[in-house]
Amino acid sequence: MNLETTYAEFGERPPVTKPIPEFLLEVTEEGIRELTDKHYESIKESDIVHLFPFDPEDFEKAKVHAADFFIQICGGPQYFNQNRGAPRMVGRHAPFRIDAKAREVWLELYKPLLLELKAKGVTETSLQSFWDYLNIFSLWMVNTK
Numbered sequence: 001m002n003l004e005t006t007y008a009e010f011g012e013r014p015p016v017t018k019p020i021p022e023f024l025l026e027v028t029e030e031g032i033r034e035l036t037d038k039h040y041e042s043i044k045e046s047d048i049v050h051l052f053p054f055d056p057e058d059f060e061k062a063k064v065h066a067a068d069f070f071i072q073i074c075g076g077p078q079y080f081n082q083n084r085g086a087p088r089m090v091g092r093h094a095p096f097r098i099d100a101k102a103r104e105v106w107l108e109l110y111k112p113l114l115l116e117l118k119a120k121g122v123t124e125t126s127l128q129s130f131w132d133y134l135n136i137f138s139l140w141m142v143n144t145k
Contacts, residue, residue: 001124003111005104006135010145016136023126024074027117032074035113036067042109048102073133090140097144107138 008014027035040063043052053059068079069087080087114127 001118001128003114003131005107006139008139010142013140014136016140017132019074019133020126020129021075022123023130024071024076026122026126029071029076032070033067035117036070037063038113039109040066046105046109048105051096051098051102093141094143098141099144100142103138103142107134110134
């Protein structure tokens, strides 16, 4: 599995490929919620915590929104659209000053979690497709030099 980070010039937005459907089948909706929860909990101890809600209730809502988004993007039910409207993630992230370093931290926090899923039997093909999505999708969120 190749969990390398792709770099691009500021403002460059390469085409994004959604994870393969097998990722959701292997991980399940519950598993994506658990993955998202663990990722957010690791954010609490990171250098990018300031980009996330400080209020505990809002932080928990953000976890749910993120999990809903990932379930939807992986081919599951349209929870995000039903609860929040069309994703338009670039616009939703615009109020936050996300630079390349913040993106790197965000991605790095996923790596051990994906390795945990591999140890639980999720195929490398599925995990690679999810990583590839995160890797490129996150480039789109960088909005500050």
